[in-house]
Amino acid sequence: MLAEEKQVGKIIKGIGGFYYVKPRSSDEIVECKARGLLRHHKIVPTVGDEVVIQSDNPGEWTIESVEPRKNIFVRPPVANVDIGLIVFSMTSPKPNLLLLDKLLISSEIQNVEPLICFTKKDLASPEQEETLRKIYSKTPYKLFFFSDTDLDIMDEIAHEISHKTAFMAGPSGVGKSTMANNLCSNQTMETGTLSQKLKSGKHTTRHVELLKMRSGGFLLDTPGFSSYKLSEYIKAEELREYFPEFSRGECRFKSCLHQGEPGCQILEALKAGDISETRYEHYLYLLEEIKKEQR
The missing domain is CATH 1.10.40.50 (Probable gtpase engc; domain 3)
Incomplete structure (x- = not known):
């Protein structure tokens, strides 16, 4: 990239006051700091933001401005989300459909398109699948039923969210990390109910990051969304x-x-x-x- 040119890009990670931006015109990731004027106007750049960056000195980039946001979430902090993958298992654990419906509503309030993903099809009976289909086939939401080995269904999901920014929401133990590893290219989320760092009892600081998906677009690396108080x-x-x-x-x-x-x-x-x-x-x-x- 030419240093004197302004670039438009997306913030994919932020750590300790530094922001890592992927410009639209390049695969290079650029480290930036926020212009002081943004702090003056109480604008805090957020992962997912579309931003204008500029370099006044070789190798030193600053965020000049933040483009208007489609939406913004607080926990975890991320902006401009297009798709919400609402992930529940068909069994083990049994799906909490009230929570699922709250997540659907929460997504729509924030102008996010939800896709309903039911995992562990191999552990469920045809009757359980039919019950879930009857409930949600009467809605306009797209439904996916699959197991970890159903790569064709995973490809369908990848196609649905290609070139979009997506998050995952749902309870633990339903296979979100396994699903994310399939959707992303050369990047992985840790699978399992507890990370090795948490098992060791050490305090760890998690940062929010967007992972590049194999079909284009980004997936939030923190599957920690929950429904908030609708009221x-x-x-x-x-x-x-x-x-x-x-x-x-x-x-x-x-x-x-x-x-x-x-x-x-x-x-x-x-x-x-x-x-x-x-x-x-x-x-x-x-x-x-x-x-x-x-x-």
Whole structure:
């Protein structure tokens, strides 16, 4: 790269005040510091940010500005996420579908497209798979059922998220690290429930990093996303908007919360089997939870 030229790139890692940027026009990773003006404006560069960098001296690069963000997460800190891989096992452990639905809602609130990935297909029965399919096939979300050895399905997932920035979310022990190692090229996440460093009892500091995927794009290396309190982000009457299989504007009353009001088309769709009972029960549970927390 020519030092005097400004470059646009993505922050893929940040450690101790230094940021490592991959320019759009190069595979070279550039070490940068943030321009003091950013601190003055209380702008903190974040992994995933699209930034403008410039060099005033050979080998010394600074972040001049941060492009407008699509979204930003706090834990872990990352910006501009496109895809959320919502990963649950079909069995061992049994999937917590309420948590899964909360993660779907959390993704949509942040303008992230969720893909539902069910692992350990080899340990589950056909009946268990069919039950899960019936629940989520009534939603617009893409569904994947696979085992570690189902490389064709993994290739399908890789194609879906190619040239995007993705994160993983889901409980421990469902195979997120194994899945990440397949999706990424020449980079690995540690597999297993506990790292060797944690087993030794030593304190370790983790940094957030984007790993390059074999199909293009980046995968967040910290599969630590969890659902947050929905009541901090949406009102009770907004929850229905995050169940995409619920029809819009067809109920008798515009303010219908689908709790048994007369003329509710969601209840009619439920009776007709067009909406999953499980998803509807989760909607009612979360609706009451949000109401209670917002009182």
